[in-house]
Amino acid sequence: MSLYYVQKLLYQLNRDPRVRERFEADPESVMGEYELTDEELEAIRKPDIGLLFVLGVNGQLLMHYAAMHRYPWADYIQAMRDGVSEYGKVREGLYAMLED
């Protein structure tokens, strides 16, 4: 698990138009700059918004990644619900803070 780097990539895509342009032109090369597992790479690539939520990505980052892929708001919310149904509860991060 490298939640930190998943979130760092999404953070940089959100705030830096140059990273976004590079990502849109050649996503594999940009993803290669981060320490990501195969599961994370696939979730970002697809994108599997539900899995990214279950991996623990903060919604304040995730909603912009969904918007970048033109998800309408209701579809974004539904994708997270579907992710929890398919993959189970959020594994780490903010939304797992009371799990221990």
Add this chain to the structure above:
Amino acid sequence: MPLVFAGVCSHAPGITGRAHLADPEIRDEFYSHYHRLRGALEAAKPDALVVVGAEHFANFFFDNMPAYCVGMADFYEGPIEDEEWLGIERQRIPGAPDLSKRLIARVMDDCDVAYAQEWKFDHGISVPLHFLTPRYDLPVVPVNINCQEPPLTPLHRTWAFGRALRKACDAMPERIAIVGTGGISHWPCTPDSGTVNEAWDRDFLDKFVNNRKDELLAYKDEDVYREAGHGGFEIRTFIAIAAATEGATGDLWFYAPIPIFAVGCTVATMTVQ
């Protein structure tokens, strides 16, 4: 010059970005109170506006997360979000770098803060400015309190920070207004988005407008998370304003949960003594 104005208001991307999906009657009533807040702010004739907000990873990330940061830039840009998605055009907003520098130095007498000469606004500040300074002609000093992910600054430290900020504002020759912007209970950007704990919000707002310090500082983050969601961590912005107006009370102008905005929409002022 003593502080000339203090208020609080909500922010949320839906307030502008999903306006067309809201019940028009309640939405327009909420907007009318934002406009009223703008009128009161303008009537106070401020030279600068300090906005105490809680940004959402536009600038500050887990590589170096400040508990408190004060802007010291010549100008700010925002919103960083897609303009169409947020319903606000990207702007260059004037800063007040010299005032910022003097404020930060005074605040540092009492509290350690980070400062930033580059800062991109997200909806956390862009939504309030869209209503309060729509011509973007009032210099802004942004202040951020990390309310996103723990470890978070304890509430008693937020109080100390709010008090230090007030002391610093009062020591400046400029006429300074301060506005806090945060959500109360809400579960933004998650499957529970749209849920609002109205009873919790009203109880908090009662403590806030009556400025009952001990009760405001008694909240525990784990309880807040359970009862008011992770968005409830943003009560820190309200608590900083209560501290900046310590001993004074306020007026709640508007409160209503508007689910498509994903927050209990709030507009209030605090008396400045």
